[in-house]
Amino acid sequence: MIGAIESAVLRPAQGELHARLQIPKGAEIPHLQEQMAALQEAANCRWCAQRVPILWQEDGVDLGFGLIQSKNLAKNLSGCKEAFLIAVTLGLEVDRLLLRLSAQSSARHFITDGLASALAEAACDAAEAQIKGKLTCKPRFSPGYGDLPLSMQQALLQFLRADRIGITLTKNTLMVPQKSITAIMGIMQ
Amino acid sequence: MIRKLIQTKRLYFDGGTGTVLQQMGLEPGSPPESWNLSHPEKIIALHRAYLDAGCNIIKTNTFGINRDKYENYQQMIRAAMDCAKEAVRGREDAYIAFDIGPTGRLLQPLGDLPFEEAVALYAANMKLAAELGADLILIETMNDSYETKAAVLAAKEQTDLPIFVTNVYDASGKLMTGADPAAMVALLEGLGVDALGINCSLGPAQMLGLVEQLAAETGLPIIVNPNAGLPKVEDGKTVFTVGPEEFAAAMEQIAQKGGCILGGCCGTNPDYIRALIERTDRLPYALPEKKEKTVVSSYTHRVEVGAIPLLIGERINPTGKPKLKEALRQGDLQYILNEGIRQADAGVQILDVNVGLPEIDEQKMMKEAVCALQAVCDLPLQLDSSNPAVLAEAMRIYNGKPLINSVNGEAESMEAIFPLVQKYGGAVIALTMDRSGIPATAEGRLAIARKIAQKAADYGIPKKDLIVDPLAMAVSSDPMSALTTLEAVRLLREDGFYTSLGVSNISFGLPAREKIHSNFFTCAMERGLNCAIMNPFSAAMMDAWFAFRALHNMDPACESYIRYADNAAPAETSAPQRVDLPYAILKGMKEEASAAARAALMEMEPLAVINEQIIPALNEIGAAFEQKKAYLPQLLMSAEAANAAFEQVKEKLPAAASSGHSVLLATVQGDIHDIGKNIVRVMLESYGFTVYDLGRDVSPETIVQAALERNCKLVGLSALMTTTVPAMAETIRQLRAADPTIKVMVGGAVLTEEYAAMIHADHYAADAIGAVRIAEKFYQ
Numbered sequence: 002m003i004g005a006i007e008s009a010v011l012r013p014a015q016g017e018l019h020a021r022l023q024i025p026k027g028a029e030i031p032h033l034q035e036q037m038a039a040l041q042e043a044a045n046c047r048w049c050a051q052r053v054p055i056l057w058q059e060d061g062v063d064l065g066f067g068l069i070q071s072k073n074l075a076k077n078l079s080g081c082k083e084a085f086l087i088a089v090t091l092g093l094e095v096d097r098l099l100l101r102l103s104a105q106s107s108a109r110h111f112i113t114d115g116l117a118s119a120l121a122e123a124a125c126d127a128a129e130a131q132i133k134g135k136l137t138c139k140p141r142f143s144p145g146y147g148d149l150p151l152s153m154q155q156a157l158l159q160f161l162r163a164d165r166i167g168i169t170l171t172k173n174t175l176m177v178p179q180k181s182i183t184a185i186m187g188i189m190q
Numbered sequence: 191m192i193r194k195l196i197q198t199k200r201l202y203f204d205g206g207t208g209t210v211l212q213q214m215g216l217e218p219g220s221p222p223e224s225w226n227l228s229h230p231e232k233i234i235a236l237h238r239a240y241l242d243a244g245c246n247i248i249k250t251n252t253f254g255i256n257r258d259k260y261e262n263y264q265q266m267i268r269a270a271m272d273c274a275k276e277a278v279r280g281r282e283d284a285y286i287a288f289d290i291g292p293t294g295r296l297l298q299p300l301g302d303l304p305f306e307e308a309v310a311l312y313a314a315n316m317k318l319a320a321e322l323g324a325d326l327i328l329i330e331t332m333n334d335s336y337e338t339k340a341a342v343l344a345a346k347e348q349t350d351l352p353i354f355v356t357n358v359y360d361a362s363g364k365l366m367t368g369a370d371p372a373a374m375v376a377l378l379e380g381l382g383v384d385a386l387g388i389n390c391s392l393g394p395a396q397m398l399g400l401v402e403q404l405a406a407e408t409g410l411p412i413i414v415n416p417n418a419g420l421p422k423v424e425d426g427k428t429v430f431t432v433g434p435e436e437f438a439a440a441m442e443q444i445a446q447k448g449g450c451i452l453g454g455c456c457g458t459n460p461d462y463i464r465a466l467i468e469r470t471d472r473l474p475y476a477l478p479e480k481k482e483k484t485v486v487s488s489y490t491h492r493v494e495v496g497a498i499p500l501l502i503g504e505r506i507n508p509t510g511k512p513k514l515k516e517a518l519r520q521g522d523l524q525y526i527l528n529e530g531i532r533q534a535d536a537g538v539q540i541l542d543v544n545v546g547l548p549e550i551d552e553q554k555m556m557k558e559a560v561c562a563l564q565a566v567c568d569l570p571l572q573l574d575s576s577n578p579a580v581l582a583e584a585m586r587i588y589n590g591k592p593l594i595n596s597v598n599g600e601a602e603s604m605e606a607i608f609p610l611v612q613k614y615g616g617a618v619i620a621l622t623m624d625r626s627g628i629p630a631t632a633e634g635r636l637a638i639a640r641k642i643a644q645k646a647a648d649y650g651i652p653k654k655d656l657i658v659d660p661l662a663m664a665v666s667s668d669p670m671s672a673l674t675t676l677e678a679v680r681l682l683r684e685d686g687f688y689t690s691l692g693v694s695n696i697s698f699g700l701p702a703r704e705k706i707h708s709n710f711f712t713c714a715m716e717r718g719l720n721c722a723i724m725n726p727f728s729a730a731m732m733d734a735w736f737a738f739r740a741l742h743n744m745d746p747a748c749e750s751y752i753r754y755a756d757n758a759a760p761a762e763t764s765a766p767q768r769v770d771l772p773y774a775i776l777k778g779m780k781e782e783a784s785a786a787a788r789a790a791l792m793e794m795e796p797l798a799v800i801n802e803q804i805i806p807a808l809n810e811i812g813a814a815f816e817q818k819k820a821y822l823p824q825l826l827m828s829a830e831a832a833n834a835a836f837e838q839v840k841e842k843l844p845a846a847a848s849s850g851h852s853v854l855l856a857t858v859q860g861d862i863h864d865i866g867k868n869i870v871r872v873m874l875e876s877y878g879f880t881v882y883d884l885g886r887d888v889s890p891e892t893i894v895q896a897a898l899e900r901n902c903k904l905v906g907l908s909a910l911m912t913t914t915v916p917a918m919a920e921t922i923r924q925l926r927a928a929d930p931t932i933k934v935m936v937g938g939a940v941l942t943e944e945y946a947a948m949i950h951a952d953h954y955a956a957d958a959i960g961a962v963r964i965a966e967k968f969y970q
Contacts, residue, residue, distance in 0.1 A: 002423055003421075022821070022822065022823060023821060023822050024821040024822070024823065025821075028821060030823060031778065031823050031824070031827055045362075065219070066219070093296075093300060093366070093367055093368070094368065096300050097300070097565060097566050100299075100300070100565055100566045101527075101531060101566040101567070103524075103864055103865075103868050104523075104524045104527035104528050104531065104566065105527075105528060105531060106830060107826050107829070107830065107868045107869055107871070107872040108778070108823055108826035108827045108829075108830055108872075110865065110868060111822060111823060111826055111865055111868075111869060112823055114865050151913075160219060164292070164294060164333075165391075167333065167366040167367075169294060169295050169296040169301055170294075170295070171295070171296075171301060171302040171860070171862070172302060172860065173302070173860045173861070173911060173913045173914060174913065175302075175861075175862065175911065177296045177300060177301045177302075177862075178300075179862070
């Protein structure tokens with residue numbers, strides 16, 4: 002599955018945004034409207050996903066791209082026979098916008114970076130809704146959460162053929178575009 | 191052979207590889223290239239099936255092979271070439287395209303793959319392809335213009351084979367990294383490829399519009415290799431929606447719109463190719479007409495010379511600009527980037543980049559400046575240097591077709607510049623001067639232009655890629671100079687040349703220069719001037735440009751003039767509020783802080799402004815931050831306001847009186863997070879420290895070298911990922927070895943006091959204020 006989300010409809014969750022900017026809920030965020038507009042203009046939000054059977058092994062799970070040894074993931078997926086693998090990105094123009102801001106204003110850079118992370122989460126929520134339809138799913142679980150290693154990113158992205166939506170990986174397993182998210186989501190019976 | 195053939199007849203590529211091999215038993219998810227060694231007979235059968243269907247060109251099964259992915263890449267490539275050769279044996283009119291796709295990594299600076307490493311990865315394949323007897327190189331499914339350029343350069347440098355390039359566009363008609371078809375045509379024609387086009391991602395129906403766009407821009411054969419429609423999922427399997435007949439029908443339209451070399455991509459099989467050929471091989475064949483467009487391009491779009499006068503921003507050129515000179519000496523890329531972004535916002539179409547200063551390494555600086563600018567700014571660049579070696583370096587790493595400044599009528603200049611244009615592509619500013627100087631007459635200048643055009647033709651560079659600058663000289667020293675230059679513009683235009691001028695030279699030596707050169711600008715546009723190298727922050731120049739366009743029917747309904755006039759007006763009424771400096775800093779008001787500092791400097795000594803107004807205000811917001819009464823966004827805004835005030839103070843401060851206290855900052859190798867480091871930078875600067883910011887993903891060697899060169903004894907390192915902390919440890923080790931008196935402070939999300947001690951850092955800064963305190967203590 003592959004799809005796109007109109008970035009203009011995305012709204013970052015309030016709590017999410019304030020947490021990223023390290024400010025208390027309700028506190029005013031300077032330049033918010035302006036930077037949000039710049040961000041939505043830059044964002045080209047896409048996702049790809051695949052529904053896979055879960056092979057339960059003694060020491061982990063196999064989702065089609067090798068054994069994953071992670072107690073936290075196993076717990077998250079417990080009771081599920083299938084899962085969705087998801088990758089979402091805001092696109093490379095957001096990276097360029099952030100790079101531009103980093104030369105112009107560290108305040109705007111910091112605020113926009115937080116805003117972009119929150120927007121990526123919102124995009125993931127929107128993609129999730131499109132992907133699961135009427136199915137009931139477990140909360141998303143991403144590489145880097147708990148004991149789920151970031152090193153699986155390569156195999157996951159390759160399996161999803163996330164290059165179709167422009168996601169690449171650096172040698173240090175960092176996704177580019179930077180505002181990209183991968184996740185595993187168990188399907189409840 | 192192929193080069194000749196495509197002049198006269200329609201050629202056909204084969205279709206999909208991966209999707210067909212899967213039907214032959216290849217496991218989904220396992221790479222098609224793995225079968226070259228394990229199932230050569232199946233690969234040969236695949237090629238033969240396509241040849242039997244009537245195609246002329248088969249693609250080797252080498253799409254995903256490179257030195258980075260496979261240790262035995264050579265063996266795999268040999269096996270693939272053997273299969274292809276076996277398949278074409280005994281067949282006439284069958285050719286082998288050595289196939290190569292993207293590396294899967296993104297190039298620096300947005301990604302981590304250095305440009306030259308990308309070239310080297312491709313070069314290894316290209317070299318083998320030529321040795322093993324491929325008939326042409328097919329660079330396909332490229333979704334990034336920059337990586338496409340790396341691959342084409344590798345092919346040009348390793349082989350003499352014909353180079354075919356197809357890019358993958360999305361439904362919005364752009365590459366993943368932003369280029370539209372016109373931008374790709376500019377880049378690829380500049381590089382001298384033999385054919386270009388589209389493949390993958392879309393079905394033939396969705397490609398029709400793209401083919402039309404390509405046909406409107408290029409004179410080269412257009413390649414079209416679509417998917418069998420758009421993929422959809424049925425029973426958990428990806429299937430394609432368009433059958434062979436429907437595919438062929440849509441391809442017929444594509445052939446009529448200018449598609450010259452046709453084939454298929456994902457989801458297509460020999461049936462599609464057979465249907466395609468039946469449907470199109472009797473259609474009349476013609477190459478697209480040669481286009482007489484003069485274009486330069488960036489990573490997103492191309493700019494065409496001719497329709498309206500173009501503005502080339504001149505602010506990134508150190509001549510007469512002390513602040514830029516200082517920035518260049520300090521290696522301050524941020525300053526250069528800002529000048530670029532501000533000029534783009536002011537409305538120029540092209541940015542001039544000249545970083546030549548006798549005391550710096552111009553080649554290195556040029557490379558860094560071009561890399562940084564082209565990552566964040568979507569305007570084409572004019573690469574400007576008197577040193578051909580600098581131009582060569584810049585042209586090589588430029589992501590598009592550049593404008594080059596400049597060549598002149600001297601044999602030496604032409605022999606240095608034209609081979610570069612031949613190799614890398616570009617349009618060139620041609621100065622009408624030679625060994626005997628600048629001719630005194632307009633006719634004399636035209637004669638030099640003609641001579642340059644003749645010599646360019648010897649290198650295969652068309653006249654349309656020359657933009658002639660007949661040189662504006664100070665009217666204060668020669669009363670005829672403006673008239674001569676204006677007449678030269680007219681003559682050149684009449685003779686079919688496009689023209690450019692460094693407009694402001696005309697007013698040299700006169701008072702209120704703007705009044706003279708903005709009027710000269712209008713006169714020159716009247717004579718047909720096409721490009722002006724100018725200062726977009728000059729209101730008089732921008733007035734002249736907007737007014738000229740409105741008056742010459744180059745601005746439908748005067749729309750851009752009206753927008754310009756509306757934006758220019760309120761600036762006069764909404765002058766910054768008058769507040770005192772500490773208040774402006776506390777509230778994070780940049781403009782106001784700058785104005786308040788100017789006011790304070792009238793009454794106080796510069797040092798007093800710092801010590802009695804700026805620092806106390808910063809300390810107050812810093813304390814509030816530490817007590818969680820103020821938050822990071824406010825703190826940063828205050829720091830920026832303080833910096834704006836500092837800029838004003840610095841101008842009044844005798845150089846000797848500045849503290850000279852410096853800190854060198856970098857995000858370590860492998861890490862491309864720079865938020866934390868930038869926050870520390872702005873805070874340190876607001877406290878008056880000189881900061882040398884080396885940027886992100888910086889190697890230990892570069893950091894050591896910079897610290898030694900700048901004699902900077904305090905180094906701040908940032909790392910945000912556990913995977914990059916080893917790079918931090920290595921940097922500290924090398925710094926210690928180079929100079930034991932250097933102290934290192936570290937910070938970043940994954941670091942703690944203990945972790946910092948473990949990698950032998952001297953200090954751990956928990957946040958930006960912490961870093962300031964460490965620096966203050968260090969210099970006490």
